[in-house]
Structures are given as structure tokens and as C-alpha cells.
Amino acid sequence: MAEADQNLLTDVVTGSLPESKNLGKRTHPLVELTLARVREFARQPEAVFWVFGFPLLLAFALGIAFRNTAPERLPVAIESGAANTAETAAAISRSADLQAVVMSPAEAAQSLRTGKVALVVRSETAASRGFSPGFDYRFDPARPESRIARLAVDDALQRAAGRKDAAAVREQTFTEPGARYIDFLIPGLIGLNLMGSGMWGLGFVIVQARTQKLLKRLAATPMKRWHFLLSFMLSRLVFLILEVAAILAFAYFVFSVKIHGSLLSFMLISLIGSLAFAGIGLLVAARPRTIEGVSGLMNLAMLPMWLLSGSFFSASRFPDFLQPLIKILPLTALNDALRAVMNDGASLGASATGIAILSAWGLVSFVVALKIFRWQ
Numbered sequence: 001m002a003e004a005d006q007n008l009l010t011d012v013v014t015g016s017l018p019e020s021k022n023l024g025k026r027t028h029p030l031v032e033l034t035l036a037r038v039r040e041f042a043r044q045p046e047a048v049f050w051v052f053g054f055p056l057l058l059a060f061a062l063g064i065a066f067r068n069t070a071p072e073r074l075p076v077a078i079e080s081g082a083a084n085t086a087e088t089a090a091a092i093s094r095s096a097d098l099q100a101v102v103m104s105p106a107e108a109a110q111s112l113r114t115g116k117v118a119l120v121v122r123s124e125t126a127a128s129r130g131f132s133p134g135f136d137y138r139f140d141p142a143r144p145e146s147r148i149a150r151l152a153v154d155d156a157l158q159r160a161a162g163r164k165d166a167a168a169v170r171e172q173t174f175t176e177p178g179a180r181y182i183d184f185l186i187p188g189l190i191g192l193n194l195m196g197s198g199m200w201g202l203g204f205v206i207v208q209a210r211t212q213k214l215l216k217r218l219a220a221t222p223m224k225r226w227h228f229l230l231s232f233m234l235s236r237l238v239f240l241i242l243e244v245a246a247i248l249a250f251a252y253f254v255f256s257v258k259i260h261g262s263l264l265s266f267m268l269i270s271l272i273g274s275l276a277f278a279g280i281g282l283l284v285a286a287r288p289r290t291i292e293g294v295s296g297l298m299n300l301a302m303l304p305m306w307l308l309s310g311s312f313f314s315a316s317r318f319p320d321f322l323q324p325l326i327k328i329l330p331l332t333a334l335n336d337a338l339r340a341v342m343n344d345g346a347s348l349g350a351s352a353t354g355i356a357i358l359s360a361w362g363l364v365s366f367v368v369a370l371k372i373f374r375w376q
Contacts, residue, residue, distance in 0.1 A: 034231040034234045034235050034238075036231075038235050038238050038239075040205070051193065051197045051201070051239065051243055052242070052243065052246050055189050055190075055192075055193045055246075055247050056246065056247065056250050058189060059182075059185065059186065059189055059247065059250060059251060059254075059255075060250075060254065062181075062182070062185055062312075063181075063182040063185065063251075063254070063255050073096070073097060073098055073099040074097060074098055074099065074118045074119075074145055074148065074149045074152065075099050075101060075111075075116065075117045075118060076092055076098050076099065076100050076101070076117060076118060076119045076120075076121060076149055076153055077100075077101055077102075077103045077107070077108035077111055077112065077117040077119070077120045077121070078092070078100050078101065078102045078103070078108075078120075078121050078123070079102075079103065079104070079105050079108050079120065079121065079122045079123070080102050080103065080104055080105075081104075081105070082122070082123040082124070084123050085102060085123060086102075087160075088100075088121060088123045088135070088157070089101075089102055091156055091157055091159075091160035092121070092153055092156050092157065094156060094160075095152055095153075095155075095156040097148075097152050098149065098152055098153060098156060100121075101117070105122075108120045112138060112139070112140070115143075118139065118143065118145045118146045118148070118149035119137060119138070119139045119146055119149040119150055119153055120137070120138040120139070121135055121136070121137060121153060121157075122135065122136040122138070123135055124136060135154075135157060137150050137153065137154070180255075182251070182255045182257060183257055183342075183343055184314075184339070184343070185312065186247065186248075186251045186255075186257050186342070187335055187338035187339045187342050187343070188310065188311035188312060188335050188339075189247060189311070190244055190247055190248075190270065190338060191273065191309070191311060191331055191334045191335040191338060192306075192311050192331070193243060193247065194240075194243070194244075194270065194273050194274045194277055194334065195273075195277045195302065195305065195330075195331050195334075196302075197236070197239075197243065197277075198236055198274055198276075198277030198278045198280070198281050199277055199278075199280055199281035199284065199298055199301065199302060200281070200298060201236070201281070202232045202233075202236070202278055202281035202282055202285060203281045203284050203285035203294045203297075203298050204285075204291065204294065205232070206232070206282070206285040206286075206294075207285050207288050207289070207290065207291055207293070207294040208291065210288075210289060210374075210375070211289065211290060211291070226370055229282050229366065229369060229370060229373065230366075232278060232281075232282060233275055233278040233279065233282070233366070236274050236275070236278045237271065237274065237275075240270060240271060240274050241267070244266075244267065244270050259341065259342050260341075260342065260343060260344065260345035261340070261341035261342060261344070261345040261346055261347070262341065262347070262348070265341050265347065265348040265351075266338065266341045266342060268348065269334070269337045269338055269341065269348075269351060269354075269355065269358075270338070272355055272358045272359060272362070273330070273333075273334035273337075273338075273358050275358075275362045276330050276334070276358040276359070276361045276362035276365070277330065277362075278362070279361065279362040279363070279364075279365035279366040279369065280301065280330065280361060280362075280365045281298075282365065282366060282369040282373075283365040283366075283368055283369040284297045284298055284301055285369075286368075286369045286372045286373045286374065287372060287373075287374050304329065305329050305330070305331035305332070308322070308325075308326045308329060308332070309326065309329050309331035309332040309335055310326075310332060310335050310336075311331070311335060315332060327357075328357060330357065330358055330361040333353075333354035333355075333357040333358050334354065334358060336351070336354050337351035337354035337355060337358075340354075
């Protein structure tokens with residue numbers, strides 16, 4: 001905040017502005033503090049970019065990278081040396097899901113180890129096996145693509161050998177948006193954005209004002225402590241609608257992402273999440289005296305949620321013993337509640353547990369921050 005803005009803010013809170021400047025009336029300190037926070041944010045182009053521009057760029061990049069396209073053909077190595085190597089490669093290549101490459105045994109082993117192929121096929125003659133011709137498959141069962149390749153290759157080779165289907169099957173394709181990665185990603189990006197802007201946006205400003213002695217000047221005014229802290233939370237609400245609407249509009253027009261539930265419920269959950277992270281941001285910034293100190297605390301608080309809360313991939317991939325801890329993280333509760341409304345069309349009541357977790361984090365954080373807050 002510039003020196004002129006600091007002086008103006010102090011004059012407004014103390015009511016010492018001349019009559020011509022405050023239009024002959026004194027407004028409530030909470031209103032003036034909230035407006036000052038809004039003006040301060042709007043005058044920082046870098047803050048506007050990180051809140052509004054960066055999430056859109058991230059959504060575009062990840063949406064393009066993980067867009068729904070026809071699956072790539074799985075690479076399969078055929079060991080050279082057998083008499084029927086060419087026939088085996090031709091039978092596998094007839095499958096629309098597979099791409100056969102003939103390699104030496106050493107090259108095939110190296111490609112499998114480095115993940116360049118999903119499966120290695122070795123053709124064996126009747127003499128080498130002692131009964132009928134067959135094939136050996138080598139693959140890593142821990143790799144999903146290897147297990148898929150094993151089934152697809154075996155199906156292709158068995159059909160080439162004359163196997164017939166015992167039952168007729170029919171296929172029905174489903175292309176309705178909602179199951180794509182971008183549909184999973186957008187609620188997570190909104191959650192991350194609310195967390196980042198709520199915590200970094202508040203923590204840095206408070207500690208910066210403390211290091212510049214502005215808080216010491218405000219402590220001498222008639223303003224109450226809760227006026228000052230609550231103004232930060234309220235200022236976040238001014239930009240909440242624009243912040244969420246920008247991401248939703250971008251996702252809708254670029255990737256056809258829709259909200260299948262109630263828009264009102266989605267915005268209410270976003271509001272509660274924003275207030276929760278604003279409270280946590282106030283708590284983290286209540287005591288530090290330096291920017292370096294608050295940066296370390298912010299990273300300590302946010303890093304577990306970045307990794308565990310399922311913003312970019314499902315939190316269910318973590319071990320079962322971590323799930324109770326993951327469930328009580330505020331970002332997990334926010335992401336799950338947003339996805340339930342957006343992708344599943346769930347009602348607000350279905351997210352009652354997540355809303356309760358967010359409300360508890362926000363209320364407890366604000367009360368504790370109010371108790372331990374230090375002006376200087």
C-alpha cells in the first residue's frame with residue numbers, strides 16, 4: 001500500500017478528514033476499511049492477474065493437455081527371431097488399439113523397462129514348447145496400460161488363430177460431457193483459487209502493513225480489532241462472484257462445462273469456502289513480523305491441501321489410513337462439495353458435512369486470530 005493510501009486510511013478510520021473530503025458524514029469504520037481493502041486490491045495489477053488470469057490459463061492448459069480424444073494405439077514389442085514373427089506383428093497391428101514393433105530381445109526388454117512399450121510378445125514354435133504354438137507375454141501388472149495391452153493382444157492373436165465369439169454383443173457409446181477430466185478439474189481450480197486468494201491475499205497485506213508500522217497507527221484509532229480483521233473477510237466477498245464467474249464462464253464457452261445442480265447452491269458453497277480460507281489467512285498472519293515469516297507459515301498450511309485435497313486428481317488414490325485426515329481438510333471439503341453440485345447435481349443438503357467442516361474452520365480461525373492478533 002502506498003504512503004498516501006496509508007495516510008488516507010488512517011484519516012478515514014479516525015474521522016479526521018476535512019468536511020469537504022468526507023462529504024460531511026462519518027461512515028462506520030468497518031465500511032471504510034472494507035472499501036480500502038477493495039481499492040488496494042484493484043490497484044495491484046499483479047494481484048488481479050493471479051486471482052483472475054492465472055486460473056484461466058491453468059484451466060486452458062490442463063484442459064487441452066487432458067482433453068478427450070481417441071485413445072492412442074498402445075505400443076507392443078514383438079521379439080524377433082521366431083519364424084512367425086511377421087505374422088504375429090501383422091495380426092496384432094490389425095487391432096485399432098495396438099501398434100506392433102519388431103525388436104531384438106535386448107531392445108524389447110529395454111523398451112519395456114523404460115515404459116516405451118506396454119507389452120513384449122515372444123512367439124514360440126511347437127518344437128520349443130513341446131506341444132502347440134503359443135505366445136509368451138511380458139508386462140508390468142502395476143501399469144494399467146500394460147494390463148489393457150495384454151488383453152487386447154491376446155484377443156487379437158486368438159482371433160487370428162480362429163477363435164469365435166460364443167455370444168453376440170452390442171455396444172452403446174456415451175459422449176455426454178460430465179465425465180471428462182476438465183469437468184473434474186474446474187471445481188478443483190475454483191477451490192484452489194479461493195484458498196490462494198483468501199490466504200495469500202490477506203496474509204501478505206496484513207504482515208506488510210505490520211512491517212510498515214501502519215498497524216501501529218491504526219491501533220490508536222477508535223476502530224475495534226474485529227473491525228479491522230472482519231474488513232479483510234468482507235473485502236474477499238466483493239470479488240467472489242467475479243472470481244468464480246470468470247472461471248465458470250471460461251469453462252462453459254471453451255470446454256462446454258456445465259453446472260448440473262443449483263447455481264445458487266454452488267455460489268453459497270463458494271461463499272462459505274471463501275470465508276473459511278479468509279479466516280485461516282487471518283490466523284496465519286496474526287503474529288508474523290516479516291514477509292518471510294508469513295510466507296513460510298502460508299506454505300506450511302497450504303502445501304498439504306495442494307497435495308492431498310484432490311484438486312488435480314482424486315484424493316481416493318491416497319492410502320486408507322490418510323483418508324480421515326484428508327476429509328477434514330477445508331480444501332477437500334470445498335472441492336467435494338463443489339463437485340457434488342456441479343457434476344452430480346446434488347442438493348445443498350447432500351454437502352452438509354462439507355459445509356459444516358468449512359464453517360468450523362472459518363469460525364474457529366477468526367476467533368483465534370482475534371485473540372492472538374498483534375498490531376506490531
